[in-house]
Amino acid sequence: GAVVSQHPSRVICKSGTSVKIECRSLDFQATTMFWYRQFPKQSLMLMATSNEGSKATYEQGVEKDKFLINHASLTLSTLTVTSAHPEDSSFYICRVSFHNEQFFGPGTRLTVL
Amino acid sequence: EDQVTQSPEALRLQEGESSSLNCSYTVSGLRGLFWYRQDPGKGPEFLFTLYSAGEEKEKERLKATLTKKESFLHITAPKPEDSATYLCAVYDYKLSFGAGTTVTVRA
Numbered sequence: 001g002a003v004v005s006q007h008p009s010r011v012i013c014k015s016g017t018s019v020k021i022e023c024r025s026l027d028f029q030a031t032t033m034f035w036y037r038q039f040p041k042q043s044l045m046l047m048a049t050s051n052e053g054s055k056a057t058y059e060q061g062v063e064k065d066k067f068l069i070n071h072a073s074l075t076l077s078t079l080t081v082t083s084a085h086p087e088d089s090s091f092y093i094c095r096v097s098f099h100n101e102q103f104f105g106p107g108t109r110l111t112v113l
Numbered sequence: 114e115d116q117v118t119q120s121p122e123a124l125r126l127q128e129g130e131s132s133s134l135n136c137s138y139t140v141s142g143l144r145g146l147f148w149y150r151q152d153p154g155k156g157p158e159f160l161f162t163l164y165s166a167g168e169e170k171e172k173e174r175l176k177a178t179l180t181k182k183e184s185f186l187h188i189t190a191p192k193p194e195d196s197a198t199y200l201c202a203v204y205d206y207k208l209s210f211g212a213g214t215t216v217t218v219r220a
Contacts, residue, residue, distance in 0.1 A: 006156075034208075043200065043212045044157070093156045095208070100145050100162075102208055107156040 003027050004096050006105035013084055014113055021079045021108045023094030029074035034095040035067075038107075044093060050077040084112045115140045119201050119211035126191050126218045134186040134214045136201030145204040146184050148177050150197045151213070157200055160186075191218045 007022045023033055031052045036044040048058045048069055056069035066088075068080040081088055089112045094105040118137045126132055138146065145164055149157035161170045163179040170177050174195060176187040186199055196218045201211040 004156075043210045046208075091154070097208075100204065101159075102145075102147055102202070102204065103159065104149070104156040107154070109154060 003103040004094060004105040006092075006094060006108050008108060009106060010109040010111070012111045012113065015085050016083055018080055018082045019084055019110060021081070021092055021094075021110075023077045023079070023096075023105050025075045025096045028096075028098050030077075030096045030098070031074060032097060033071060033077040034097070035069065035077075035079050036093045036095065038091040038093060047079075050079075081110065084110070086112045088112050115203055115205055115207065115209040117201055117203055117209050117211040119199075119214050121214060122212070123215045124217070126188075126216065128192055128218055128220050129190045131187070131189045131191070133188070134199055134201075134216070136184040136186070136211055137182060138184070138201075138203045138209075139182075140203045140205045140209070142205050143203060144206065146179055147202045147204065147208075148175075148184070148186055149200040149202065151200055152197050160199075188216070191216070193218045193220050 005024045033050040035047045038044050047062045048056045050056045050069045050071040052071045058064045071077040093107045096103050116139045120135045145162050148160040151157045161177040166181045168179050174189045178185045198213045198215045200213045202208050
C-alpha cells in the first residue's frame with residue numbers, strides 16, 4: 001500500500017493565485033520531508049527540505065518566499081506556491097526518508113493558466 | 114559532490130529482447146543505491162535498494178546489481194508493460210538522481 005500520499009493529484013489555477021499541496025506520511029512519523037519539482041522529460045530537482053517544527057532549508061535558486069513550506073506535524077508537510085505563474089507549472093513530488101529507505105508521493109501536477 | 118550518470122538516455126526494445134541499463138556514480142560514502150520506476154504523470158515507484166558491492170536483487174523480470182562504481186538494472190524478456198523511465202539515485206545523507214533511462218518495449 002501507499003506509504004506517502006499527496007493532495008491534490010492535479011490542480012489548475014489562474015495566474016496570481018496561491019496553491020497549497022499536501023504531503024502525508026501514512027506509515028511512520030517523518031521529522032524530515034523533501035520537496036521536488038520535475039519538468040517534462042527531466043529528472044527530479046530538489047527544492048527544499050522540510051523540517052518538523054523548524055524552518056525549511058531551500059536549495060540554491062529556490063525562492064523561499066514563493067514556495068512556502070510548513071511542516072506542522074510529524075506526518076504532514078505542505079508546499080504553498082504563492083502568486084503562481086505559468087512558469088511554475090510543473091510536477092511536484094514529496095519524499096519521505098525512513099531508515100535509509102526513500103519513499104515518494106504520487107506527485108501533484110500543477111498547471112497555471 | 115555526488116554524481117550519478119545513467120545510460121543510455123533512451124532504450125527501445127522488442128518484446129522479449131533482454132537488455133541492461135547502467136548507472137555510474139561517484140559518492141564519498143554510499144549509504145544506498147536506489148532504483149525507481151516512473152510512469153508518465155506519476156511519482157517514482159520504488160524497485161530496489163542496494164547497499165554494498167556484490168549485492169544483487171531481483172523482482173519479476175528485473176535484476177539489479179551493484180559494484181563500487183556502478184549499478185546495472187537488467188531487464189529479462191521485457192514486456193510492453195515494462196515501458197517506463199527508470200531512475201537511479203545514490204544516498205549519502207542526500208539523495209542524488211541520475212537523469213533516467215526511458216525504456217520503450219514494443220509488442
